[in-house]
Amino acid sequence: MSKKKSAHGGGKSSDNVIKSVETSISIIESLKQRNTARVGEIAEATGSSKGNVSKHLNTLAKHNFVTKTENGYELGLRYLDLGGFVRENLPESRVIKPKVLELAIETGEVAQFSVENNGKAVIIYRESGQQGVSTRTRVGRHLPLYQVASGKAMLAHMPQERVDEIIETHGLEPATENTITDRETLLEELEEIRQRNYAINDAESTKGLYALAAPIRTSNNRLIGACSISGPSHRMRGGDNIDQTAEILLSFVNEIELNLTYS
Template sequence: MCPLMLNFIYRRVGEEPMKTIDKTVRVLDALTETNGARVAELADRLEMPNSTVHAHLAALKRHGFVRSSGDHYALGLKFLFYGGAVLYGNSEYSLLDSKVTMLAEETGERAQFITEQNGRGFYLYAETESDTAVQTDVRMGKIVDLHPTAAGKAILAHLPRERVDEIIDQYGLDAYTEHTITDRDELLAELDRIRERGYSVNDEERIPKQMAIGVPVLDKLGEVVGAFSVSGPAHRIRNEEHRARIISLLLGTANEVELNLVYQ
């Protein structure tokens, strides 16, 4: 966050810089979760004074991070600039967009790519190319827990054990459905199976009646970059022929990306 913005907020609300950053991030998170809101609504949600929320919003608006219509505030387009810098400025990610589109086209299902940051899963790409593909709450930039998703489990399976323990300790293993793995030992055993067979399965663990297959992508040092996944209605993914084709496409796609990462 730029020093000028921090100084502006600091002068308005008299906070220490680190506390200012924390509160600004909370305001941005609330704007994201609500898809925009009024000052009073944000103040109630965040349990902050109206004046404090308004000061943070005013500073964010001055720098293009927030836009407003009257008393209603929403995220600004400045975030697209930073998002583009992340996606297109990282050679590891530049290969992925076309691969996700190809997976969606070839399978007739929804395809996505997730990477891990700070113990959470971030959707970098999500694509639906077929009328039969199921629309879900997934979108670029969405943040999810790793343990109930196919791509997330594929990532966890290729992180060091101590890192997996840290993530579980920090975020827990919340139940999203009756099928979510919420026991540490059970999850660790599942991660062992994923490493052995090369792919992960989410069988109605995050969304009822939805199933997904995930495959990790490793860099030239063998460290996990992220994971592709293909998801759809459980009854379709359980079809042996369809499922086998999805697994084959995912494994082949991940292998192609890994080769590009090695030789680029």
Template sequence: MTGTSNRSVERAFRIVDELAANGSGRVSELAERLDMPVSTVHNYLQALVSTGYVAVEDKEYATTTRFLEVGHRQRHRLEVFKAVSDELQDIAAETGEHVTLLVEENDQCVIVAVQEGPDAVNLFAYPGARMPLHAAAPGKAILAHMPDDHVREIIDRQGLVEMTKRTITDPDVLFDQLERIREQGYAVDEGERIAGMVCISAPVLDKGDRIRGAICVCGPQSRIDEARREEIAEIVQRAANVTQVNLDYV
């Protein structure tokens, strides 16, 4: 692909990302926010409308559910999503909390599936939502089962962004914690990504010990004391083990 084609694709997705972030927008508004000529933005929008990924009504442009279709299809291609079966629903019922399945994609932790128990806090978490690997329990569970050299490459590319005052931003501290996660079989973050929340996550490995994802339970610190943390850790580890077994038959 030529340099011009690369720039064209990048511009198109900048416009898509801007629409997704703001819900909708007019040509002039988008051009101003993106610092692009109005005529250029208009041409890209017309092309996107013709593909069905963007719609326009009363000169207001917005992304369509076509992206949902693409993401839904890709999610169902993931073996770990098929292998998790009813585990997330069972965990949500047992703990009452917010439960997710996540995978690593392009150096980030991505939510693949969500289940909410009766007491779950609304975290505005949805399939496709992304977060830094180092700042979340499932991300750390995944990093702990990657080669150290690969983890260092991710840190070099992404950095260790501070999400809250409790986020790990020192590589040495992170590597010490990853070693502890491997030893105990699960990861914890205490307000490292969302202040006031405790998240506990277990890695999902396949029979070749390759990391395939992580199962996570999140709840407010006021509800998850030390004893309950151990109880939830056992639950997510059990679910991860069942999912691992199921992977052999997907």
């Protein structure tokens, strides 16, 4: 059975925090969920007074982290600048970015590169091929590792103590009826992934979606992230499609690893 999440997303609780910063973060998260909201709505959602929320919003607006509109407040474009800066400063960015696009073009499906951060899979690059379908994924999205192919590919190549820590912190909550919610079942699948060198997501995160993913590692076996291909189940699973797609994926990952080794 799945285990309960800790009170804090990162799994570490501490009194050594600044409460006003946490209030700003809760306001930002509230705006993210609502797109646009007025002071009263945010105050009700965060449990803060209207006056306190107003001060935080004014401060955030001063630095372009939120924008005031005629309908209330919304997140500002400052985050796009920060996110782009973080992404472009990843050491592997120059090598991986063009290969994700190539993979999408060759398969015609959606190709992604993800990394692990605080026990979640974070999408760094996403490209859509000619047949690519829209899904809930987008660049920057944080997803449970055990629910997605890229996450399982990374879990399979982490130390067992790290896997246990992630399960303990985030639990194994279902997204669909196919989601793995049992620890032993997940560990068995991770062993299968290590043997075949790629992971499969069969409608475990989104109904009707099928994905394959392979880990990307350096020459000294350091895990960098995972590359995935996803598409509709009926198209990805038919005939020899799985084997052909897996072969293409593993070929691209091998090229990426070689380029990272000798770049």
